[in-house]
Amino acid sequence: MSTTPIGSYRLFQKLHPLSLLAQLTSRRTTGCLSVFTGTVSWSIYLEDGKLTYASYSDKLFERLDSHLRRLNQHFPSLDNATRVQMRLMFEAKNENQSIPYADYQAICWLVDQEYITPPQAAMLIDELAKEVLESFLSLKEGNYEFNPDNSLNELPKFCHLDLRLIVEYCQKRLRNRQNIQSSIPSVGGSQVLPGTVPKLPKSNFIPIEPRNNITAQLPVRKSLYTIACIDDSQTVLNSIKHFLDDSTFSVVMINDPVKALMQIMRSKPDLILLDVEMPSLDGYELCSLLRRHSAFKHTPIIMVTGRTGFIDKAKAKIVRSSGYLTKPFTQSDLLKMVFKHVG
Template structure:
């Protein structure tokens, strides 16, 4: 695909103007903007925006929006969302991004109506534009249309930019502690502010504030992430809630240009706002259901690490070190999620996954391959064996918790 136009972005070239200029040129294709770490993709047709995405885990982006939409479209259940990740995890196509391919597949297989796909697209576009408008320097190129792109929504760019800029201003008004929707929230139980909370509020915060980002937490609580951040901001300022940096690759997205905290507006209604957020937490199912995770690995050190990482996460970890006996132990445990090491003696992870899938009670249970290999051959082998996902070694606690969030919440 040849680029018809390319260039550099500097402070003299506003990224919103750049997008509008390419739309006004009335050329169908894809504007690709890069800040060196992340690529943004804007698909244009007849001067309007058809879709937008970025390279920072687009399937995670899609999964979050499918979760939101599943409240109105119950058929978008965990099994369907898992199938999306299996089918479109290979983003080797240079013409249509994997998340848009997945949306088209959902429509073709009658799991989404075109109108529902339009709603999905509109929500994703807003999220992408919010991050894009923070880009201050980088490069861009325009790729002419060379593949058929099913169209579910066409949006005029200026109103979208205005809406996103208004949201960005609201994010920036939260103050210097909040600089990304992907920051992760933790409850500081020993903080002086926490001591002032009632026991019921402490219990509510303990349930949910375990490293979910504003974005993920908003999905779980069915709240807009900006509204959630506004509601919890008084607790953030009081250091009852601690914020940690986003997980990769979201830590490479541009940061908000934060401003000073408006203490007057913050104090007014802060208690009722945080009470509203706590009420959402209390009424949610998160933290109320306990899950069982079976981990199969011939390394006791890895098993102990997984067990330690998942402490206080409302999960029970069944550690299995003998792959030969693993199938029987898994059948006894009836887990909600299975983690399989690939490189085990006697029976490797691929073979064990095939054996698990032959049992009817485990047809729909997520199976995650834990591997040090991320090549296409290993992904293909995992897919053929029936694996749902893969976790690459070495992994962090945040990596493991994200995997659990993806498949069990």
């Protein structure tokens, strides 16, 4: 298939999204259409006029995570811990740390690590594209540019979507929403909309095989992490084990700090969760002992405590702990801390 180049251009005017998409599709264009409104942007990736991905900068990973949870019945191996790790790996903390097409790279990583299959990735991309293009078709003004050299930088492609079918679906949803809005009387100056959502049509994606040599560049994840938890409270140990999914973590529970060193030597954990306040041997002393051993000089050691004072955190630094987790903590707090050091 030949591609008709349309160059790179940028206009500041009223937007006609439908006409713009029709032009790119009819010319069987390859590249990326970027649309800006000042605060947010849309990126629409094409190959020979077919859609390979569509992204919208506002709440990028919230949207991806929402669709992953919504399609949970199709992705049984994709648990909460994995989604948290995915976001920690690819979601930028600020603009200076932005990763190119981070959400698409995250999907590639999920496929590469076999959490989802290529056809499931195609299904996910299809659902994301509908939401992104629906918002894009509602635009009235902005500016845009087309870059024929930017086609997801040779990352694997999981589908080629028919833009015409997606646009027809989005237009139908927009018309339905407008009809609902016009038929519902205003209450106190605003309209009350029902919470129903039109049934989704059948997916129109064409799954294709990914390029395995490209996915090798993505971060590699271990299949199972060993986490040693040292705490004199069995309740705390049980809670941590409950929070850490069995398919991702092997949890070694140790409730006697005196025997901890030998048990840690045997288990060789990827990360150690260490309670500060324990009888016989407190967490700071045990951390110091572990750091003196060559096998644990670089093993992440997280101090777990209810103390939040400056002196306590200073002690943790002195004994070269890797982090500080304050009790009480949620599952999300624990997973973020763990994946920060072992992901």
